[in-house]
Amino acid sequence: MATDTLNDTVSAIAASDPAIWRCIQSEQKRQATTLELIASENHVSKAVMEAAGTCLTNKYAEGYPGARYYGGCEFHDQIERIAIERATQLFGCKYANVQPHSGANANAATFLALLNAGDTFASLVLSDGGHLSHGMKINFSGKYFKPIHYPLIYDLNNPKFEQIDYDAAEKLCLEHKPKMVLCGYSAYPRVIDFARFHAIADKCGAILMADIAHIAGLVATGVHPSPFPHAHIVTTTTHKTLRGTRGGLILTNDEEIAKKIDKAVFPGLQGGPLMHIIAAKAVAFGEALRPEFKEYCRQIVRNAQALAAALKEKGYRLVSGGTDNHLMLVDLRSRSADLTGADGEKWLEAAGMITNKNGVPNDTRPPKVTSGLRLGTPALTTRGLKEAQMKQVADWLDRVLTSKGDPAVAAQVRGQITELCAKFPLPH
Numbered sequence: 001m002a003t004d005t006l007n008d009t010v011s012a013i014a015a016s017d018p019a020i021w022r023c024i025q026s027e028q029k030r031q032a033t034t035l036e037l038i039a040s041e042n043h044v045s046k047a048v049m050e051a052a053g054t055c056l057t058n059k060y061a062e063g064y065p066g067a068r069y070y071g072g073c074e075f076h077d078q079i080e081r082i083a084i085e086r087a088t089q090l091f092g093c094k095y096a097n098v099q100p101h102s103g104a105n106a107n108a109a110t111f112l113a114l115l116n117a118g119d120t121f122a123s124l125v126l127s128d129g130g131h132l133s134h135g136m137k138i139n140f141s142g143k144y145f146k147p148i149h150y151p152l153i154y155d156l157n158n159p160k161f162e163q164i165d166y167d168a169a170e171k172l173c174l175e176h177k178p179k180m181v182l183c184g185y186s187a188y189p190r191v192i193d194f195a196r197f198h199a200i201a202d203k204c205g206a207i208l209m210a211d212i213a214h215i216a217g218l219v220a221t222g223v224h225p226s227p228f229p230h231a232h233i234v235t236t237t238t239h240k241t242l243r244g245t246r247g248g249l250i251l252t253n254d255e256e257i258a259k260k261i262d263k264a265v266f267p268g269l270q271g272g273p274l275m276h277i278i279a280a281k282a283v284a285f286g287e288a289l290r291p292e293f294k295e296y297c298r299q300i301v302r303n304a305q306a307l308a309a310a311l312k313e314k315g316y317r318l319v320s321g322g323t324d325n326h327l328m329l330v331d332l333r334s335r336s337a338d339l340t341g342a343d344g345e346k347w348l349e350a351a352g353m354i355t356n357k358n359g360v361p362n363d364t365r366p367p368k369v370t371s372g373l374r375l376g377t378p379a380l381t382t383r384g385l386k387e388a389q390m391k392q393v394a395d396w397l398d399r400v401l402t403s404k405g406d407p408a409v410a411a412q413v414r415g416q417i418t419e420l421c422a423k424f425p426l427p428h
Contacts, residue, residue, distance in 0.1 A: 039376025
């Protein structure tokens, strides 16, 4: 889309709906002048953002390429086919459904396709790093299916403390014989052994599902091991480390599973796909296939490990002792017994650092309070920050948290962060 067209769009919003335009302007400024440390967020390229705001939003395209329920879908078919081709190339698989509106929708479609109501599946509990769509009681996955949860290692003397207990997972699955074993997490900082999970699933006759929403970009570039050929089905979001528009994606090598997934997405769960978002996904997949994206993902991990090391030097305990990927869980109690995730999130935002409170394993505080923070480096890396800046970020985090959110400290740090953001502007 040409710049003039973008300017016309800007003018149209401002003229038609000043209240919404003011909110958009304010949000743009907020993103430009703060450090985004939420592990599940990123900054898309100008091309991805433009694709998400095109005339494709005007069209219904229920069905799939070559088999739509509406006329006038010639170019939508082309776009979706390109998105599918790029997704399969990116992840090294045979089939892809690019229509899910989100990662949770992709998971719901997988459950609908492969399980019956009441079937048992195995996953990691939310409080240990799982996701709400992996069996939370009030979510569809916990309400209509029967989750059993494998644990982390809780032996303090074990060098893999707070990592997945694969032996316990195998024992649990052999006892309960789940129909599906689910791996892949929202707050787990270590490499996932997909081959071991495949062996566990085989022993109990289960389908292996991998939810790689957080690590998709790392997987696509070989920075994290791939769930293929081990997993029967893989779900993911298209943002986070993949740095695309917000959306979902389902991948498989099994033709019969692919057919079931297509029926589960449409007409099982969704109606018309968001074709403007699918176009944005296609653009993001194209960007991720470029050589420079692999170096970007490597830098994400280097930055995460540098930030983790700097925080440990300041006395913070990290869940599992560190990170292998893009995120870390910081146990704030290790710095001060009365520090909470809720307070930390609020104080840090006032200072220009956007984080999210997060429970830590065996957390005694409720989910709206928590004892930890989840931090990630995808967005910082997109801006061009590297290891040297991670040490500065750790220093700012510590200054704000140890001051208990002192307004004077927050204001001083906020000014310094504004200066840093000006040196490392957003990509659009």
